[in-house]
Amino acid sequence: MSAFPDVDTIQYEGPDSDNPLAFRWYNPDEMVEGKSMRDHLRFSVVYWHTFRGTGSDPFGPGTAVRPWDDGTDSVDNALKRVDVAFEFFQKLQAPYYAFHDRDVSPEGSNLAESHKNFDRLAQALKDQQQATGVKLLWGTCNLFSHPRYMHGAATTCNADVFAYAASEVKKCLEITNDLGGENYVFWGGREGYQNLYNTDMKRELDNLGRFLHMAVDHAKKIGFTGQFLIEPKPKEPTKHQYDSDAAACLNFLRAYGLEDHFKLNIETNHATLAGHTMMHELDYAGMQNALGSIDANTGDLLLGWDTDQFPTDYYQTAQAMWMILKHGGLGSGGVNFDAKVRRESFEPIDLFYAHIGGMDAFAKGLKIAAAIRADGQMQSFVKDRYASWDSGIGAKIEAGQVGLEELQAYMLEKGQSDANTSGRQEMLENVFNRYIDRV
Amino acid sequence: MSAFPDVDTIQYEGPDSDNPLAFRWYNPDEMVEGKSMRDHLRFSVVYWHTFRGTGSDPFGPGTAVRPWDDGTDSVDNALKRVDVAFEFFQKLQAPYYAFHDRDVSPEGSNLAESHKNFDRLAQALKDQQQATGVKLLWGTCNLFSHPRYMHGAATTCNADVFAYAASEVKKCLEITNDLGGENYVFWGGREGYQNLYNTDMKRELDNLGRFLHMAVDHAKKIGFTGQFLIEPKPKEPTKHQYDSDAAACLNFLRAYGLEDHFKLNIETNHATLAGHTMMHELDYAGMQNALGSIDANTGDLLLGWDTDQFPTDYYQTAQAMWMILKHGGLGSGGVNFDAKVRRESFEPIDLFYAHIGGMDAFAKGLKIAAAIRADGQMQSFVKDRYASWDSGIGAKIEAGQVGLEELQAYMLEKGQSDANTSGRQEMLENVFNRYIDRV
Amino acid sequence: MSAFPDVDTIQYEGPDSDNPLAFRWYNPDEMVEGKSMRDHLRFSVVYWHTFRGTGSDPFGPGTAVRPWDDGTDSVDNALKRVDVAFEFFQKLQAPYYAFHDRDVSPEGSNLAESHKNFDRLAQALKDQQQATGVKLLWGTCNLFSHPRYMHGAATTCNADVFAYAASEVKKCLEITNDLGGENYVFWGGREGYQNLYNTDMKRELDNLGRFLHMAVDHAKKIGFTGQFLIEPKPKEPTKHQYDSDAAACLNFLRAYGLEDHFKLNIETNHATLAGHTMMHELDYAGMQNALGSIDANTGDLLLGWDTDQFPTDYYQTAQAMWMILKHGGLGSGGVNFDAKVRRESFEPIDLFYAHIGGMDAFAKGLKIAAAIRADGQMQSFVKDRYASWDSGIGAKIEAGQVGLEELQAYMLEKGQSDANTSGRQEMLENVFNRYIDRV
């Protein structure tokens, strides 16, 4: 029985379509830079917001109308959700999905029962993956909702909770592997602190290092060849999250000898909560060979919490896709819609509108980015701007042939440095608008 | 001739004094944890704000009345300022000062003239250091004010400007060495970008790595044994500064093999602009053996720019001193007042009020921190909170004796993790207030 | 049966006490400026956070251990809570409490049943008020949690929901009146918008005006003589709340002819979310005779949401009490702890620690404020600073005797204005610290 009987598979109808249930930009087979949109974008739907989100917020309970869901945390209900989810993935033409263990599988009365539930659900997911061809972008553990994780999971003050979390990660890693998951993600939802008065930050971070090494070791043991990813976020739910931003994650990975095993899953709303643009975080991760995947959403910069809104702004999507193309694409990662409909958009159909809008915005963003690259004007500008480094004193510096003494001798003779050239920010912003206009 | 004829050396008069030109808390010889306040705090006055600040802001020119200063950038005027500065340092009982090259010495018409000016001024500083006993906490180069540095210095697109900056650093490092400076600081005032459309971030950071390695090499050559420090700041003047926060600096240092040569100079206002508390940045740097020195000031968290206000809040100073004591003190660093009087506080006497307030706030902060440590209640709370790591499964984890498999087996048998205990944040905040009350 | 068998009535033991279950500053009968602390502070405990808060947040369910609460929304459970609440109020020596209708009384299956439940609970509250002497500071309606209010209550697009909300306000106003509530509060939890694309702001605000006029009319009809209060908040849960800050509320009240009927209930955390200090909002409301009551808490300025933490910072409490004393006290209002324990502080005893800390911080704040006023130095400074307005041209301006022409003639003759004097911000901050030290 269909959960969305009034919705057919969403089709590409082109920019002139007024059909709110059609793609205007996402045309899966359309080739961009020699690769299909499908393969560039690797869209993924998240199980948590889309199939477990209720619309609750700190000031009110859920509002979402989900006729297929009886609101219980039973295995039967969970199994029903699987069918609905895969109907949604298919109708949306989304090639991937992502989950936390607890999204798909209910917590049991003890660890063994939780695992048993998870096995049951994993089989259902596997069946549906085979039936539909939809694949698992990544799995992860929810190590932040249950009260046992109130003080953290890998960074808890309660060693037993670390052990519990480790047990869950082992299970989820194995199931992710079994389902062909292409990545495994760590988002440290409560790996941080509420107050330093009661916190031993060094001990907590040391334990986080141990935790991740255990996961790496176990992956090797079970033959999981997917990519490990860390998802930075600076705050919320904790006052301070250890994986604050790309830099904090990479510093941690380097400090604990984990840099060869992890890349980053960059989320737009987390980037801005940390005071960075998404474009910065992508370029920063990319230049360190650490760009793994993205959580595609948008925040509201006038609000101070993670709104996880669907992305619709072409500037943002074009900038993101530009950086992704620059750094060679997302590899085993994808464009994962870690985004939720507003509490007031409570009908099932809103889930379609929201995802279609996000997919179209990223598809147009991809085309804009490709147009920028094909045209080459912006990249040439940058290349020319740094031309002084390609010869003369610049080339010597980059070749490591000079030190402070040689540079001082050079400049004492010269007296003044060569003149600067205008940065032309305004002109470049206008040029960027050309591509917005013309795609 | 005195610049402050109406001000005698500021004396400690104790908390009951109403004299605005006396210390109420800073009592240099008072012993705290077996060391004098003077040696704990190592107060330093900054040349830039205190002797070059005019009170200008983006909406109006300077207001400061400085009768000793003729407003020109002449060497003579610069020499006069030296005498005034050291009179101020002495009357304030500040054992240290800090400068940028351009604070003390005028830019010449070419590099050679700039160096000649600097030599002349350095001699005057040296004479005053010897005459007064005031010492140089650190020197640094101003590589952000002159228009040549508009696109950055070490991270400029103009290789000649890199060479110019290198020449200045060489000179300033040598003079800092000659003056017995105990540290040398890099604050990357324009090492960042205004817009990624025109920026090759990777190339810029590679060049920054080269630049710092050159400084390290030259220090070895000239026998400079002071500590190199990087001062993080996330934004302002640029849209994005590369040395955003402690984590970004440490990741950079690790990525470029510089981690053994640099520590951090943490500034309160920069910490908060980056979304962190000062307490966090100090603990984070300290736990990685990277806490070098602090720029003591405060920001206004309802404003979004670097207000560099004088610190007067006991909560902030007590938290800072607590972390500093925890991590073994500031070593060759100090409590450096990178702070400026408000534009409306335009009289010379306001410079005294401001510094006295900051020194008293840090002195009381030191006493509060020492009281917390002597009493031990807060530290014991933390130790007890992590007790589960000291034996049993926790100890095994920390000893590296178990992996995911062992932990899963352990927890499958146990079924549930041991109960959590309350974090007691509110109680601890109340306990903290006791020390505020009782010092 | 006691819910807190291990806690006796909290007693004042003075600043030297180490007893975490004693007051160190709040001494109810101590006289300050000729009035008891009890009467100055009029402390109030909120039913919602303290007896209905679970510790849930957007990333996890509740953690709070509340042995007296069976977790259901039954009338029986609600009745049991009443006894616990009044035991808590009494043991805390809190003279007041405050509630939303839904805090104390369960939603029924229809409006009539909700009213019936409320009548039953109101009787229980009344009985306990009489038995204990604890009084109702204010009542209010929860017009934001139930899904019917998703688009607002008075500002909803659904006229029926407005009618429903009006019905609830009528009931709650009558019960507040019956319980001797001294104020009635409107906090517009969803009176705002999520997006202007779907919003008719003018129509919504017109309806809000109508709604409040209806309440005023009904109060007159039933003889409710308490004070109506509006509580400003700029955002959360909606993207934009209409009652953003004191200025927005007062502009609204003036625009709709309601300014004689309403004062403001100012909350610290809402003030800072709006970009203002609490001190500003109190002074701004007070100068317009609109300071009604305060919601005493604190936010975390590095986070962007309403953390509703308990206030413990003496600077904040002293500034607040200074403004309150300046504007003649809180009248029928009070110091209402709209504050919640952290999710990790999940034991009942944490409720005591938290409130004791807040009460002590406000009691010490009151004493600091009174010391500032008694000493008079800061007020004299301000008076002197404006002395030019007390005679000469200043007095003429304030008397309305001159216009632009006279002023120009005056100044053309004079040529330049008299010199300014220093604002002395730093000195005043130091003076403020004296009172922190000495109380």
Place this chain on the structure above:
Amino acid sequence: MSAFPDVDTIQYEGPDSDNPLAFRWYNPDEMVEGKSMRDHLRFSVVYWHTFRGTGSDPFGPGTAVRPWDDGTDSVDNALKRVDVAFEFFQKLQAPYYAFHDRDVSPEGSNLAESHKNFDRLAQALKDQQQATGVKLLWGTCNLFSHPRYMHGAATTCNADVFAYAASEVKKCLEITNDLGGENYVFWGGREGYQNLYNTDMKRELDNLGRFLHMAVDHAKKIGFTGQFLIEPKPKEPTKHQYDSDAAACLNFLRAYGLEDHFKLNIETNHATLAGHTMMHELDYAGMQNALGSIDANTGDLLLGWDTDQFPTDYYQTAQAMWMILKHGGLGSGGVNFDAKVRRESFEPIDLFYAHIGGMDAFAKGLKIAAAIRADGQMQSFVKDRYASWDSGIGAKIEAGQVGLEELQAYMLEKGQSDANTSGRQEMLENVFNRYIDRV
């Protein structure tokens, strides 16, 4: 002699043009909703940023290369600037400009000399206005740069400074009148406070009320029929500006009986610094008949200061123009580019690129807004959403026919309110993108 010999009058070449010195969207004579683009947009260039901006910032002096400007504050130099400015206005096809007195005319050694200078410059401006047809959108006084205004102008603690400011306003109002200025603006650059410890806010606001009444009275006397405008801004340069946002301004105007004489000049960057969207401030002002003019720029929401960047984002310009069309246009106001080129965009040609980009972005924004209105789908959605107010109980409420009693009776009978409908935010955001795509 031309200051821009290489630039001809900027021409409309259409969206396909790659000429960075052509308009791609601004086509002055193109009709939109029956009115030319020129008359809708009424573009205005600001004298301050464009002809007095140097590129200085708090960390470095000016960088701007302006060959026509000798850098002095002489009358001769000022006269030369006039010619350059009008050449620029003409080549840009900007119909309007705006100034502060001090932008165009140097401060003299006393008030009389300042006035004399201003008369001389006003004549030059008048000559150029007549020669070119460029008109004055508004004049204003700079009452914030000179040190005399350090404590404010109308809200200073120094009565003489109020008198000085009043004299300047009188002069500037007369010259604005003489030059046919269509508005007169007050931006309270230092009308606020740095710290409440030294501030009598009530007295300051009372004086501000007196100041504005004097201006209104004088306008009547001299026959100035232009519109008075207040420009809100929440902070910077002061910690708190009294005219924080539209609501604070309107509350002030109502409190002091000035609401009939003033409208608002809304600036994008000031709106966002106050925590509002530009769209909100425009709609809020418009619904109270107070939308006078706009300062068109954009801020960087990840930075906390007024960056005054040129607007290039089509979402922002379309939203702004939508609100402006909705509220009947800007009347005597205009789209005034209170925007400056970045410090690194230091060449004269960057001034052209910047303005062309802003004009094109607003022209496209106008077309998008008109398309939204012509299509009607978004407006119909809103109308339908509020349909419950057009009949039945909604209509009775809006007609004032019912109060709490009637509504309660109605709802008691009904039991539950009618169901809500989805807010459809995501769908509407997708619809908005259609217009971005299709214009």
